[in-house]
Amino acid sequence: MKFFSASQEKLREMPIDMRQFLIFIKKEFYHITRDKWTMAVLLLLPILMLLLFGYAITTEVKNTRLAVYDPSHDKATEAIINKLQANDYFILSQILTEPNEIEKVFQEGDIGLVIVFGERFYENIMHTGEAQIQLITDGTDPNTATTLTNYAMNIISSYRLEILTTNNIPFQIVPNIKLLYNPQMKGAFNFVPGVMGMILMLICAMMTSISIAREKEMGTMEILLVSPMKPIFIILSKAVPYFVISIVNLTTILLISVFIMGVPIAGSFFWLITLSLIYIFLSLALGLLISAIVDSQLIALLISGMALMIPIIFLSGMMFPVENMPIGLRIISEILPAKWYIVAVKNLMIKGLGFSSIINELLMLSGMTIFFLAISLKKFKIRLE
Amino acid sequence: MKVISVNNLTKTFGTFTAVDNISFEVTKGEIFGFLGANGAGKTTAIRMLCGLSKPTSGTGMVAGFNIETESEKVKASIGYMSQKFSLYEDLKVWENIRLYAGIYGVPEKNISAKIDQHLQTLGFEKERETLVKALPLGWKQKLSFSIAIVHDPKIVFLDEPTGGVDPVTRRQFWELIYQAANRGITIFVTTHYMDEAEYCDRVSIMVDGKIEALDSPKNLKNKYSSKNMDEVFQRLARKASRDAD
Incomplete structure (x- = not known):
């Protein structure tokens, strides 16, 4: 009796809603941990991406x-x-x-x-x-x-x-170009915040929307909707495991970037984590929104891939400077959650600025989170009618 | 005692009337066959009875609760098995039973006894730790049925439960249905196999959203002077003007 047995005693005393919720979350973890490949990809992807962006795809010129x-x-x-x-x-x-x-x-x-x-x-x-x-x-x-x-x-x-x-010749002014914050023009300084913005969005939005779409595709969603379990709990319990995986990934990324790539956390660690948590909630809300709209895993994958990943890579300022882009693309960049997150992470981690430097970004990200959460809950209710 | 009573139930989608003013009653412990061609409105009717969709007009009581105003209570008193296979393939046999027992609020202390009891009824003792994806289709359907009644519901709705299953397993499946009915669980079943319709206590036949006939298989065969239920069905369904979906 391995399944659920650890908390058997506690489960007995719980209200039924809470019990359903916990049992369901455990089921979600089984889906993830029993699929060894997905599990490996989820945990190794951030490492792979950091190494790729940090060392292979680098704008740094060495040797x-x-x-x-x-x-x-x-x-x-x-x-x-x-x-x-x-x-x-x-x-x-x-x-x-x-x-x-x-x-x-x-x-x-x-x-x-x-x-x-x-x-x-x-x-x-x-x-x-x-x-x-x-x-x-x-x-x-x-x-x-x-x-x-x-x-x-x-x-x-x-x-x-x-x-x-x-030679004791009177002092002359020599032109000297200095790069602030990243004097050696290390690529990692630029890519670590970018990879964070990408990975968290990928895990939360893409994986959550796919896992809900899978239940719809398999027909299990119908059975769950006929059951007395509240729909909101079904949806929330889908998000919990990916929230946990995101935290693991965030930790991995920060450890690798600080100890292996030598990118400092110059600013407030507390605000860096708070900011990242808000961004994770935002990404989960986007995932729920996508899953409320689509019915198949493939479409969920395409939407989250095309509509979320590609703009993050090209328009968030992670790889190409947004300032030089035409006005249309700059507007899209402004509404990308990842752009706000990446800017704030750069301020905190690399420039070492404090809370006051990220107030705008924090407000923007919180606002977007509430906005997406509200629409996805509304969408979900409409579909149930 | 009536466990389902439906009065003038109607569901329209825009100008299309999927379910057209149907009324019927089902008694406790009865095996009620709900027949109709594809597109006749069966699934829409079942969705309303399960509290998944609200009727446009008319009323329905299921297990003593109003389907419109008390859908949560309706959901807690029924079991449901859909035409699509719908267990979790990457969970073990007993974990699937455990999951649904938990979702339906079976008391924690009864759950392991429940699991043993259902595995025994199915003859699945050896498959306890098997992942569901490794089971043959017929076995999966039997397991689905067991799970649909794991919380001893008053009524279980079976939407084409035996689609694609071989004759021997279908026979075994119906034995499970009889066992459940003997325990007082009302069975509400849709099927396309007319030999299965013969096993029901009463059947209704839906054509174009309306119930065209409702009686025991024996009386229906007499009334339409047919040898078997298949002939009865053919006579009634031929009148259909709607295309199958």
């Missing part, structure tokens, strides 16, 4: 192969080359001997950046204060090219600053 053409071969050029090499971003792979090799190495394809020094580089710095250096990148991928030149410029500027100070 770029570097080629150098250096006709000067002096103290200054060597120092700059060493500085470039000492960095994570670049690996010196080739020393070119002639300028016409430059074109060739790009065509071979494995060189990301070529640095060309002018002649008599060190002498020029010392005497005229001016020396020529050229950075050549492959413009077919403009984003990477810009990122690479920025990295290289930063490194060269820092060397320039060094020379100027060691």
Whole structure:
């Protein structure tokens, strides 16, 4: 008597509604835990997504192969080359001997950046204060090219600053590009909040709507509706297991991002969790709404996939900046719950801002939750008539 | 004692009258066959009797409760088995019984005895721990029936319970029905098998939303001078003007 036996005594004393509710929730857990594949996907998906977005699909530029053409071969050029090499971003792979090799190495394809020094580089710095250096990148991928030149410029500027100070030349202003909050432009900083927004929506909305649609498809919903169990309890007990799984996923994501990916929780942990709970309720409400409208698992899957997942990936600011999009897409982005959640998570986790920075997002998400919950309950009642 | 009494029950959807002014009564312990071609309005009528849908007009009392105003009490006193197989495939045999016993409020202390009793009646003692998806269809239908009466309802509604089941299992299924009727449970059953109609105490035949005939199989056969229920049904159903859905 494993099933339910632990709480047998308690069950006896409970009012019948409560008893039905608990028995039903346990049944839902059995559906999930007995389906080993679904269970594995639900628990491993966040890990997989974090790794994918954090390491594979990354906008970070690391280990770029570097080629150098250096006709000067002096103290200054060597120092700059060493500085470039000492960095994570670049690996010196080739020393070119002639300028016409430059074109060739790009065509071979494995060189990301070529640095060309002018002649008599060190002498020029010392005497005229001016020396020529050229950075050549492959413009077919403009984003990477810009990122690479920025990295290289930063490194060269820092060397320039060094020379100027060691040679007691009066202090000069050196242009210095600094990225606030994410100085190394780590992709993980951007993707962790995005993955959180995606996973929680996926588990709550998609899985809840599919599991309710399954009961309709199988015909068990009819039997349940004829039973004395209140419809609202049937629906709520469907949401409970996915709520629990979401909490597990949230914990996994935060642990991995803090301890493995090195993304800090700079701001209030309390508000991060509160915010996430509201977002989970919101996603569950969306799942209930979808299941109130559709009757088949396939349609539930398509709606939650197309109408929820795709906009989150493209329009929430997780992968592409929303600011540059046409006005129509920006409006859609504004009504995406995930966009508000992701912005607030970034404020809390990465910028380390406090409660006051997320008031708007909290209000917006709470409002949306109440709104979706109200429509889905209404829809559900209409269908029962 | 009347466990179902229906007066002028009507259900319309827009301009379509699915159930047209039907009246009948069912006595306690009776096996009542509710026949009709597809689209005749049987399912709509059953949904109203089970409290799933509200009548447009007319009244009905089921197990002593008004189907319109006391649908919650009606639901607690009836059992229901639909034409679709509707147990949970990924739960074990006894877990399915346990689940529905809990939903129907069978007292906790009686539940394990109930489970044993039903497994024994079905001859399923060895299948106790089997997942329902591993059972043959006929066995699943028998299990569904047992679960529909797990809370000893006053009435059990069976909507085409033997669809797609082999003749031997159908026979066994009807033995279960007789056992339940002997215990005082009223059986309200729809079927397309006319040999099953012969097993009923009384049958009604619905055509185009109306009840065209209601009597014992024997009297109906005499009245329509037919050899069997199939002929009776053919004579009445041929008058139907509605398309089957």
